[in-house]
Amino acid sequence: MVTIKKKLKKNPLSEYIERLQTGGTLLPDTPENVLEVVGILKSYGVVLDAYSKNLIYIADNQFLVFFPFFKYFNGEVSFSKLLRHWWHDRINFEYAEYCMKAMLWHGGGGLDTYLDTKEFQERAQAVIKAKFKTNPLVLGLNELFPDFLTEQLRVSAYYSGLGQFWRVMADIFLTLSDRYDEGEIKSIPQVVDYIKAGLVADAVKPITYAVKIRDKVYDIIPKNVGLTFLADTAVPYVEAVFFRGTPFHGTVSYNAQAYQISPDQSRFQYGALYADPLPIGGAGIPPTLLMQDMRHYLPEYLHEVYRRSLRGEDDLRVQICITFQKSMFCVTTAAILGLMPHPVDTQDSSEQEANRVYLEKWMDRLQTSRLLDVNQ
Secondary structure, eight states: OOOOOOOOOOOTTHHHHHHHHTTOOSSOOOHHHHHHHHHHHHHHHHHHHHHHHHHHHHHHHSTTOSSOTTGGGTTOOOHHHHHHHHTTOSOOHHHHHHHHHHHHHHOOHHHHHHTTSHHHHHHHHHHHHHHTTTOHHHHHHHHHSHHHHHHHHHHHHHHHHHHHHHHHHHHHHHHHHHHHHTTOOOSHHHHHHHHHHHHHHTTTOBOOEEEEETTEEEEEEOGGGOOBHIIIIIHHHIIIIIIIOOOOBTTBOOOGGGTOSOSOGGGOOOSTTTOOSTTTTSTTOTHHHHHHHHHTTOOHHHHHHHHTSTTTTTTHHHHHHHHHHHHHHHHHHHHHHHHOSSOTTOOOHHHHHHHHHHHHHHHHHHTTSSHHHHTO
């Protein structure tokens, strides 16, 4: 008998597969990278804290409000705050909504599945009837267009889900910075391990959503639905925001005849891991809002690195974006290792092969990403 040995295909990113198989990371372990990643995640954590609080406020207090003029004020409306809002001297909560809409559009995970069930529709109708109990016009509109208000509650559920996800991530990033300041975090693998440990610790944290109407609480996503942090918010977020994203206005044509945007959402590669940092600061580029927010909370040691760069602070947002992408590859590494089917140090050949196949699928998706750029 002739024995035919299975020939493994050569993956262009095989180097990174071998890195991950041996417990390495997608980003090189250098003191400069550690400083940049921890510093930007400190700033990002502060911004996510604000994003999270606002998203949850909107979900809890602005649901089924047709014209939520003050949704970014977290219930604290004043003339001085309104002036700062108009002057844009504030956190750009629009970026948080951009990420929420990307998750809603791309779907995936248990949250997306639940929002299409009959149970959700029944709970939504109960909330709608309670909310507009004394408004026959809106109730009549609901009878004519039964999906209209239900869809608004689907959006509110994503506001809450993303807000709960970011609440966990903000705490992870801020405590990571504290550990770095105390001298406990000194390498990129330690950064990845810390993030992975945080993801695993909250993996089964329940994702729930309830609203209060006239002193009565209505469960929209009850705990017994079984939605959890990792599977139903973290993984869909990585898919929607890190990988797929949405095409930026002004960089590609939205004209269907131009064929610049694939009709297949699964082939989208506009996420944070693929985006060119150079357009940051231009009109129609949503991450500009995030970079603008993070620049206000940069640790001094990271800000000093940017000041010493070739262009100083003239391209500060671009520099922040490049560093941010480095940090997101660390988060991606944590997610990849955390979801690996078998332990990294397994000695079983079949399990090692399964791990390699799993990693090859990830690397296939990352071939056109900025992975090689952040490794230069």
